Amino acid sequence: MNLKQILSGIDYKIIKGSDDLEIREIQYDSREVKDGDLFVCIEGYSTDGHKYINSAYSKGAQAIICSKDVESIPDCTVIMVEDSRKALALAAANYYDHPADKLKVMGITGTNGKTTSTFMIKSILEAAGHKVGLIGTIANYIGNKKIPSHRTTPESLELQKLFKDMIDDGVSYCVMEVSSHSLYLDRVYGVKFAQAIFTNLTQDHLDFHKTFENYYDAKLILFKNTKNSVVNIDDEYGNRVYKDSKGNKVTYSIDNPSDVWAKNIHMHSRGVDFDVTYKNEMTHINLNIPGKYNVMNALGCVGACLGEGISIDIVKKGLESMLCVPGRCEIVTQNYNLGYEVIVDYAHTPDGLENILKTAKEFTKGKLISVFGCGGDRDNTKRPIMGKIGTELSDLAVITSDNPRTEDPMSIIKEIEKGVQKDNYIVVENRRDAIKKAMELAKKDDVIVVAGKGHEDYQILKDKTIHFDEREVIAEIVEELKK
Incomplete structure (x- = not known):
């Protein structure tokens, strides 16, 4: 594609060379550059693409986009822009012929609930006959x-490629998790959303954002780029989003009157049923995944899908046909006759841990045992x-390692222990050993919640990443305990 076409809509200045040349592909990783490519310098979390201009040129880049003055200008076309991340997003959209404009894109943001909500909406849209x-x-x-x-949310170049692949495969709707990182770093810049859902805002990612206000x-940002906002007004920050956003707004809640309001909630070990009211009509819904917070997730999806003109009967059918989301309140011992249950959940924030433990407590007839830790190189x-929540809501807590990354696992555990106010916990640093200890201690009617990793099939250690799928680990331990 001609560079002029790729730069359409971007305010740029030619520092050297010409914008009238053919570009093979766009790259932002200098290691991927080949002859004829356009290299876009973006600042990452730990490095800066401007440092690799000469490397990209040596690999064949014939045009480079930058947003900083560079000491050594290579012998190729050099383009200066004010913001290279926004330029990358717009250039990628141009390169792939604006695929997002041909889709209805629905975005979910919030600290918790994004993943489950995307699967719920996918199930509803498929029930309505959409790909x-x-x-x-x-x-x-x-x-x-x-x-x-x-x-969670790909870089803008990969995102636009995904949109293009979806269009080529006959997809009409794309539902996506929109992380705070992706919004701040302009990965979804230029994407217009048909629906945007706000789930909640609780403590997470402060290592990146520094403050709650940031x-x-x-x-x-998401709610400034959408036609319709669907907002949880039981959440303090949801009320702020409602006031600060523009366009059409739909509210949802459990505890306060709203447009989409859940009533008569009845929870059980394998799910939850409730009535949802919308425009004076009441519909009974039976979810196959437990938890009050999953009722809240469902309500946001109801509001967004009704806003797309899907009937409440189809919404109900889609929600009720969804069996589970990998690593989200996933009971992994259903096929074993252990007398107790083991649940795997991705909860890695204070709010997430509190939600899963409160949910499990409601259907635990015996003792509730939790296994949890905290990731390294993240908000400490x-x-x-989490130490306080984990021990207060459990009968027994096994504090262990999560993804320690470059930090010492025991140092992380000691920081967790600072919040503990009860003596109902033990420390087992090795995560596999911690899960096994919990299963050894479990009795009939007990429930074990293994929190923090959920769907992940790896563990990030100081010097390596190892395969670690908790479903497999638990299956192995079951066999070991039989001996």
């Missing part, structure tokens, strides 16, 4: 085709908070 794409933490999907996911401001202020 659906999904972009999120667990995996990306084009219809039923599963594609590995490396981050975190909130990042989330709010939440560690004592």
Whole structure:
């Protein structure tokens, strides 16, 4: 494609060379550059693409976009822009012929509930006869085709390619998790959303955003780029989103009057049923996944899908046909006659841990045992908070390692212990050993919640990443305990 076409809509200045040349592909990773490519310098979390201009040129880049003055200008076309991240997003959209404009894109943001909500909406849209794409933490999907996911929301170049692949495969709707990082870093810049759902805002990612206000401001960006906002007004920050957003607004809640309001909630071990009211009509819904917070997730999906003109009967059918979401309140011992249950959940924030433990407590006839830790190289202020929550809501807590990354696992555990106010816990640093200890201690009618990793099939240690799928680990331990 001609560079002029790729730069359409971008305010730029030619520092050297010409914009009248053919470009093979766009790259932002200098290691991927080949002859004839356009290299876009973006600042990452730990490095800066401007440092790799000469490397990109040596590999064949014939044009480079930058947003900073560079000491050594290579002998190729060099383009200066004010913001290279926004330029990358617009250039990628131009390169792939604006695929997002040919889709109805529905975005979900919030600290918790994004993944479950995307799967719920996908199920509803498919019940309505649509072919659906999904972009999120667990995996990306084009219809039923599963594609590995490396981050919650891809970089803009990969995102536009995914949109293009969806269009080529006959997808009409794309439902996606929209992380605060992606909003702040302009990965979804230029994408117009048909519906945007706000789930909640609780403590997470402060290592990146530094303050809650920055975190909130990042989330709010989504609601400035949507036609319709669907907002949880039981959440303090949801009320702010409602006031700060423009366009059409739909509210949902459990505790306060709203447009989409849940009543008569009845929870049980394998699900929850409730009545949802909308425009003076009441519909009974039976979810096959437990938890009051999943009722809240469902309400946001109801509001968004009704806003797309889907009937409440189809919405009900779609929600009730969804069996589970991998790693979200997933009971992994259903096929074993253990006398107790083991649940795997992705909860890795204070709010997430509180939600899953409160949910499990409601259907636990015996003791509730939790296994949890905190990730390394991330917000350390939440560690004592999670220690307090984990021990207060469990009969026994097994504090262990999560993804320690470059930090010492025991140092993380000691920070978790600072918030503990009870003596109902033990420390087992090795995560596999911790799960096994919990299963050894479990008795009839007990429930074990293994929180923090959910769908992940790896563990990030100081010097390596190892395969670690908790479903497999638990199956192995079951066999070991039989001996």
